[in-house]
Amino acid sequence: MTDSWLTSLITATPQEGFELAIxxxxxxxxxxxxxPEVLHRLRPDYANSAxxxxxxxxxxxxxxxTVAAANNYWRT
Amino acid sequence: MTDSWLTSLITATPQEGFELAIxxxxxxxxxxxxxPEVLHRLRPDYANSAxxxxxxxxxxxxxxxTVAAANNYWRT
Amino acid sequence: MTDSWLTSLITATPQEGFELAIxxxxxxxxxxxxxPEVLHRLRPDYANSAxxxxxxxxxxxxxxxTVAAANNYWRT
Amino acid sequence: MTDSWLTSLITATPQEGFELAIxxxxxxxxxxxxxPEVLHRLRPDYANSAxxxxxxxxxxxxxxxTVAAANNYWRT
Amino acid sequence: MTDSWLTSLITATPQEGFELAIxxxxxxxxxxxxxPEVLHRLRPDYANSAxxxxxxxxxxxxxxxTVAAANNYWRT
Amino acid sequence: MTDSWLTSLITATPQEGFELAIxxxxxxxxxxxxxPEVLHRLRPDYANSAxxxxxxxxxxxxxxxTVAAANNYWRT
Structure with a gap:
């Protein structure tokens, strides 16, 4: 992949950190x-399986x- | 998700930390x-499987x- | 759950720490x-499966x- | 279990540490x-499965x- | 393997670190x-399974x- | 096992560390x-499964x- 999608692990809040983990x-x-076609086709397989x-x-x-450690756990 | 559900990893007790992990x-x-409909339907699948x-x-x-490290393991 | 079951991760010995991990x-x-009925019923499923x-x-x-880190690995 | 089987995570060598991990x-x-009867019976199930x-x-x-961290990785 | 493929865990950016993890x-x-023949044959097995x-x-x-820790999480 | 196979987690390079992990x-x-007979027999089971x-x-x-942490990630 040539696009830039990950320039930093630092986030403002734990919730943004969780979303970065996703x-x-x-x-x-x-x-x-x-x-993306294959990924779309596979979605029902896992989205409906516990x-x-x-x-x-x-x-x-x-x-x-990883993200939480990078952010020192957002300790204030 | 636009709601705010995770503003801190710090908890008062280890038990609250465990519940945050859940x-x-x-x-x-x-x-x-x-x-939520799908999640409700899937519940019996995992709640009855060891x-x-x-x-x-x-x-x-x-x-x-992660939560325990964030709280320095609640050492006093 | 409203009962208090986890007030500290600190244990006297590694073995107690292992039992806390359990x-x-x-x-x-x-x-x-x-x-508890369901859990009891499921027990044979996992207790007899390698x-x-x-x-x-x-x-x-x-x-x-987690418990070992909390206790600094019980180093003396 | 009432027997004492884990009094320390410290070992003399990495190999002893690996065996403690086992x-x-x-x-x-x-x-x-x-x-022990059940465990003995289950042994072929996993010992013959990749x-x-x-x-x-x-x-x-x-x-x-865990054991390696406890021993500071046996750095000399 | 005799070729040299891993001389450092340090990368310039988190994204390069993620690609090193891959x-x-x-x-x-x-x-x-x-x-490589076997690996090529197995690819459809996992690339089409969620x-x-x-x-x-x-x-x-x-x-x-591992890579993120090696790079101190690319904190600036 | 009585043979000595693990006397140190320290390696000269990350690649040697990766091979130690193997x-x-x-x-x-x-x-x-x-x-070794059983292990040899099991090899096709996993070597041909994605x-x-x-x-x-x-x-x-x-x-x-573990090995990377032991070596401080081979930072120079």
């Missing part, structure tokens, strides 16, 4: 399967660890 | 599948690592 | 499925990381 | 399924992170 | 299955933790 | 299933976190 999780998928949603939340949790 | 885990699911419950506990454990 | 792992399950037991041990390992 | 992984299983062995190695890796 | 994830596969793509993103997330 | 991952398997290869790469990623 972006990272989705980018991990897109780098592996760049075809275990797939838990697995998606797991990846977000791992990426949120 | 919130983070559920939000990871909701960002992926925002439709392996799904273990997987849910796993995600909570990962998020609890 | 408690955390089980609580992660109970928050997701609070019905893969389920490995998955349970995995969650304990993640929680033990 | 002990922790097995204890995580035994706390969940204490019956995926089960990878999962076992995964749990060991997580516990080894 | 490289690490793929190398983990290639060390286990070095035959759960496989989530699993791939999970591995990338773990490696990104 | 060794750790394989040792985790061998401690659980020491029989999901098994991803799982193997995942374990390597976890062990690489």
């Amino acid at each position: 972006t990272l999780s989705r980018r991990g998928v897109k780098y592996t399967q760049p075809d 275990d797939s949603l838990t697995a998606a939340s797991h990846v977000i949790a791992v990426n949120f660890q | 919130t983070l885990s559920r939000r990871g699911v909701k960002y992926t599948q925002p439709d 392996d799904s419950l273990t997987a849910a506990s796993h995600v909570i454990a990962v998020n609890f690592q | 408690t955390l792992s089980r609580r992660g399950v109970k928050y997701t499925q609070p019905d 893969d389920s037991l490995t998955a349970a041990s995995h969650v304990i390992a993640v929680n033990f990381q | 002990t922790l992984s097995r204890r995580g299983v035994k706390y969940t399924q204490p019956d 995926d089960s062995l990878t999962a076992a190695s995964h749990v060991i890796a997580v516990n080894f992170q | 490289t690490l994830s793929r190398r983990g596969v290639k060390y286990t299955q070095p035959d 759960d496989s793509l989530t699993a791939a993103s999970h591995v990338i997330a773990v490696n990104f933790q | 060794t750790l991952s394989r040792r985790g398997v061998k401690y659980t299933q020491p029989d 999901d098994s290869l991803t799982a193997a790469s995942h374990v390597i990623a976890v062990n690489f976190q």
Whole structure:
């Protein structure tokens, strides 16, 4: 991918950090399967499976660890 | 999502931190599948499966690592 | 849950820390499925499956990381 | 369990630390399924499955992170 | 493997760090299955499976933790 | 196992560290299933499965976190 999508891990709030973790999780998928048609077709597979949603939340949790550490946990 | 649901990772007690980890885990699911009808329909799938419950506990454990580190493990 | 079950991550020994990690792992399950009847019914499913037991041990390992860090690894 | 099996995370060498990580992984299983008969019966299930062995190695890796950190990575 | 492919974990930007995490994830596969023919044949299996793509993103997330820590999270 | 196979986590380069992570991952398997005949027989099971290869790469990623931290990420 040649577009610039990740210039910093710093976010203003924990919630923005969580949403960045979601972006990272989705980018991990897109780098592996760049075809948007395929990704669109696969969506019902995981969006309607409890275990797939838990697995998606797991990846977000791992990426949120990274983003939270980068932001010193937004301690004030 | 436009609502504000995560303004801080700091909690008064470890137990509140654990409950925040549960919130983070559920939000990871909701960002992926925002439709409450679908989530309600899927509930029996994982709430009655030992392996799904273990997987849910796993995600909570990962998020609890983040919250616990943010709170310096509530050391006094 | 309104009961107080987690007031500190500090334990006297690594073994007590490991047992706290088990408690955390089980609580992660109970928050997701609070019905003790269901949990009792599911027990044979995972207690007699090698893969389920490995998955349970995995969650304990993640929680033990948290408890061990909280206790500075019980270094003396 | 009333026996004392974990009094310290400190080991003399990385290899002993890795073996302690294996002990922790097995204890995580035994706390969940204490019956040695059942554990013995389940052994062929995972010892002859590539995926089960990878999962076992995964749990060991997580516990080894904890033990290695406790020992400051045995840096000299 | 005798070629040199990993001389540093330091990258100029978080995005390059994320791409290095992808490289690490793929190398983990290639060390286990070095035959490019087999890898090419397996590609449709995971590139068209939602759960496989989530699993791939999970591995990338773990490696990104390492790369991000190595770069002090690209804090300026 | 009585042979000495892990005397240090320190490596000269990140690549050697990655290869040590692979060794750790394989040792985790061998401690659980020491029989080389069985391991040899199981190899086609995971070496030809996309999901098994991803799982193997995942374990390597976890062990690489440990090795990279031990080496202070080979920062110069």
